[in-house]
Amino acid sequence: MATVAEMAGVSEATVSRVLNRRYGIASATRQAVEDALRKSGYERSTRGNIVLILVPGLASFFFSDLCDAFAVELGRAGLNTIVGPVYPGTVQERDYVESLVHRGIAAVVFLSASNTLVNSDPVAHQLLHERGVPFVTFNGAFAGVEAPVFSTDDRRAAELAVGHLYDLGHRRIGICTGPEGNMPADRRLEGFLTAMRRRNIAGVEKLWVRQPYGTEGGRRGAEMLLAEGVTGIVAASDEMALGAIRHITREGLHVPSDISVVGYNDSRWLDFTDPPLTSVRQPVDDIVRSITSTLNDIIANRSYGVGEILLEPELRVRGSTAPVPPDR
Helix, strand or coil: CHHHHHHHCCCHHHHHHHHCCCCCCCHHHHHHHHHHHHHHCCCCCCCCCEEEEEECCCCCHHHHHHHHHHHHHHHHCCCEEEEEECCCCCCCHHHHHHHHCCCCEEEEEEECCHHHECCCCCHHHHHHHHHCCCEEEECCCCCCCCCEEEEECHHHHHHHHHHHHHHCCCCCEEEEECCCCEHHHHHHHHHHHHHHHHCCCCCHHHCEEECCCCHHHHHHHHHHHHCCCCCEEEECCHHHHHHHHHHHHHCCCCCCCCCEEEEEECCCCHHHCCCCCEEEECCHHHHHHHHHHHHHHHHCCCCCCCEEEEECCEEECCCCCCCCCCCC
16 A cells, blocks of 8 residues: 555545545546556455445336446446345334445445435434445435435426426426425426526415425425416326316316326336326436446546536426416
8 A cells, every 4th residue: 555655646644535425526636646556556345246225215217217227337347236225113224234244245225215304313424424335326415425426307297397398388387396405406496496487477475385206296286386286287297187186077077188298207108107207307317328338437446537427308298288278
């Protein structure tokens, strides 16, 4: 280590930080140490080939599809995937980390997990940092922590949904978003309000509600928004959109002839719903490729960027949206 430090012009402590894959090292410094390691013939001890993916449950087709895609893509890179679904009152993120940190864990992906929640318990990512295990986050960053972050541009997603309904003649457009303090939900609401005000739509303060993610949250949200006379609903997930459609039909209305509905995520089964659901697609392929590429760089101790990269969403138009009814 002393030889490598002298060759790279750094301290032995810096060499140790590079060997343990710690953050907070300038890319030029990291590269100098890596070059010195290769020239000196130093054989790095392996940290295993397991990537732990922490995810808030697998009930959503979007998250299960993402985990499947990660397993395939990481497998091509010679890495094994362990998925850790977290549910209230059961195994938590810390439990997964403590179980695997000594078993050759190479990296962790926080897949819309505690990283999306304001004031979440920091114990899992702090433990990883203490043990020198790198991690990447999706759809939200831990406050004050330097790490690679990849997010779908949720503000842009809301703009796409509002713009689509507006172009169909809708002016009373409402949004049912997720709980306060959930970063993607907050960003979608910000994007919605910006999109509505940009179009000079009055009364937007009565056109948004917050509900738990899921069909029941979507049902309740639709009930509240229909009371405000909306003709179009933007939902923060496909499951919420389907819950909204259930309530709309139970009220004797029809989608899309009476009320148009837009979902979010673009899950793989939306062509088979009745009606097929218009949805803003999160770019699964881009998400998986981008995160896997960064993981490969991290594990190989190559330089990599920190901070947030926004990925572009895409509107998929199906049968749940139509021009505003003539009498509305």
